[in-house]
Amino acid sequence: MAKIIDGKDLAKKFREEVAAEAKTLTVKPHLAVILVGDDPASHTYVGMKEKACKAANVESTVHRLPAEATQDELMMLIDGLNSDRGVNGILVQMPLPSHLDQMAIFGAVKREKDVDGFHPTNIGLMNLGFAEALIPCTPAGIMEMLKSIDYPLKGKHVVVVGRSNVVGKPLSTLALLADATVTTCHRHTENLAHFTRQADVLIVAVGKVNLITADMVKPGAVVIDVGTNRVGDKLVGDVDYDAVATLASFITPVPGGVGPMTIALLLKNTVLAAKIQNG
Numbered sequence: 001m002a003k004i005i006d007g008k009d010l011a012k013k014f015r016e017e018v019a020a021e022a023k024t025l026t027v028k029p030h031l032a033v034i035l036v037g038d039d040p041a042s043h044t045y046v047g048m049k050e051k052a053c054k055a056a057n058v059e060s061t062v063h064r065l066p067a068e069a070t071q072d073e074l075m076m077l078i079d080g081l082n083s084d085r086g087v088n089g090i091l092v093q094m095p096l097p098s099h100l101d102q103m104a105i106f107g108a109v110k111r112e113k114d115v116d117g118f119h120p121t122n123i124g125l126m127n128l129g130f131a132e133a134l135i136p137c138t139p140a141g142i143m144e145m146l147k148s149i150d151y152p153l154k155g156k157h158v159v160v161v162g163r164s165n166v167v168g169k170p171l172s173t174l175a176l177l178a179d180a181t182v183t184t185c186h187r188h189t190e191n192l193a194h195f196t197r198q199a200d201v202l203i204v205a206v207g208k209v210n211l212i213t214a215d216m217v218k219p220g221a222v223v224i225d226v227g228t229n230r231v232g233d234k235l236v237g238d239v240d241y242d243a244v245a246t247l248a249s250f251i252t253p254v255p256g257g258v259g260p261m262t263i264a265l266l267l268k269n270t271v272l273a274a275k276i277q278n279g
């Protein structure tokens with residue numbers, strides 16, 4: 001039976017470390033969150049982020065825009081926060097209403113305040129392995145989860161299912177930088193099971209319930225389930241958890257796995273951003 005990688009527990013330790021580090025800074029780090037529209041899940045996520053900031057000695061402010069806000073209005077808000085010396089981190093809560101250009105927003109947040117790690121410069125710095133890169137929170141959290149079980153990726157075959165700019169692609173990069181052999185699968189991959197069965201570490205970030213069944217997993221594999229899918233009033237991942245847990249060596253639950261680590265890494269990035277800005 002697989003051991004559970006407890007994201008809640010690990011995130012708590014991480015948040016405590018961040019809180020201690022934030023206290024050593026001369027000025028309290030400040031995260032500004034922009035929320036556009038009324039998406040209930042986004043409101044919940046922003047609430048969780050505010051709560052986590054408070055507990056970690058990080059100041060947070062939420063800037064709300066109506067769902068019909070224009071690109072110009074959003075850009076003006078970002079510009080103001082970019083030049084506000086009292087703000088260290090800026091996060092634009094995704095998804096944005098469909099009339100707004102998400103890619104333009106990624107490039108608009110000043111790279112030094114880009115705590116989501118989506119700015120092209122941060123992506124470049126990450127790819128080149130520079131320490132001052134602000135790295136996307138979910139992939140960074142997953143790398144910390146793998147460290148927590150003392151599982152060096154060197155020489156291992158990591159299969160990432162999903163290639164989004166925010167999860168799959170940066171994860172593949174980080175695994176490659178950690179000397180793994182990496183295969184990235186996506187919606188056009190033919191015979192997905194052929195690849196997943198070869199994985200020493202299988203990371204699934206798609207958003208499809210039961211996409212990964214037990215017959216698609218190598219016995220002893222480490223399985224990281226990033227997916228979050230709402231089924232009735234329950235949250236489930238992309239992996240058929242009960243069946244896969246009988247043969248994996250380690251597995252992350254949903255909820256209580258990757259999600260809490262994502263928030264912990266957001267706090268870490270905010271403190272890092274404050275340090276970068278203050279030399």
Ligand code: NAD
Nearest residue numbers: 138162163164167186187205206207226227228258259262
């Ligand atoms: P996305 O929709 O941007 O990307 C999904 C990816 O899955 C795409 O690259 C697509 O090619 C691939 N895909 C789709 N169908 C597939 C199939 N049948 N086989 C193989 N690949 C397929 O999503 P995202 O933003 O990367 O998020 C992925 C999932 O992770 C979602 O469920 C999301 O809610 C969740 N998520 C969780 C956290 C967290 O903190 N727990 C953070 C971010 C995303």
